[in-house]
Amino acid sequence: MTGPGLSVAAVEDLRLAGDVDGLIRALSPVHPMEVRRAAAVSLGDLVDPRAVEPLIGILGEREGETRLAAVLSLAKIADKRAVPPLTALLADPDGDVRTATVISLGMIGDAAAVPALLAVFSDPHTPVRDAVAWALGAMKDGRAVKPLIKALSDPEWHVRMEAEWALLEIGEPSVEPLIAALHDEGVRWKAAGVLVKIGSVALGPLQEALRKTTDPNIRQGGEWAVRKIQDLRAKMKECDPSPGKQIPR
DSSP: OOSSSSSSHHHHHHHHHHOHHHHHHHHTTTOHHHHHHHHHHHHHTTTOOHHHHHOOOOHOOOSSHHHHHHHHHHHHTTGGHHHHHHGGGGSSSSSHHHHHHHHHHHTTTOOHHHHHHTTTTOOOOOOHHHHHHHHHHHHTOOGGGGHHHHTOSSSSSSHHHHHHHHHHHHOOOHHHHHHHTTOOTTTTHHHHHHHHTHHHHHHHHHHHHHHOOOHHHHHHHHHHHHHHHHHHHHHHHHSSSSSTTTOOO
């Protein structure tokens, strides 16, 4: 049954039957909002590309929970057709919808969304900033490095943690900007800590920067990072059960 009298229980039956067409019909405005919301959730569970356009069609619903259900289902399907309408939804008045939209864009992983994600990295809603840092790390796009370094000084610890994780995911392209950030008192020790975690890849550029710089701030953070990386390398060598293998330089 998919007529105006459709119930949430009937939507569940459609999901169990894998009836994508029936669930799409259940998104119609003739049905109660709770039915449409359940249909949106169920379409995400079935991960069928036929649902992408119908789910995009309800992103403008007045009720926030229905918009949220559509966003989360589009994240599961991860189809690039959803990127432009999701990008527009980054301005949604509901912070939870904005957060879910960022996560959805990160799961889809289309680099075309990176500029829009960077634009909302200053969102006043902490979970949005947290999700942006995660999404940028998941996408591993070099354009995100400098904004992520700035986020190392975010007032919320979890955003700082996600930004650090993202820089580690991006890896080597983060090294030179992190070295430059050693000049900045606000992020110096965070940047140095990330360089240590990046490890051997950062050692050569750090040593080169120390040879060239007269900046005491860069020297302070850089020398500390070099010592830490070298100490970790030495400990790894001591613990290496295969003494014939070389630790990568």
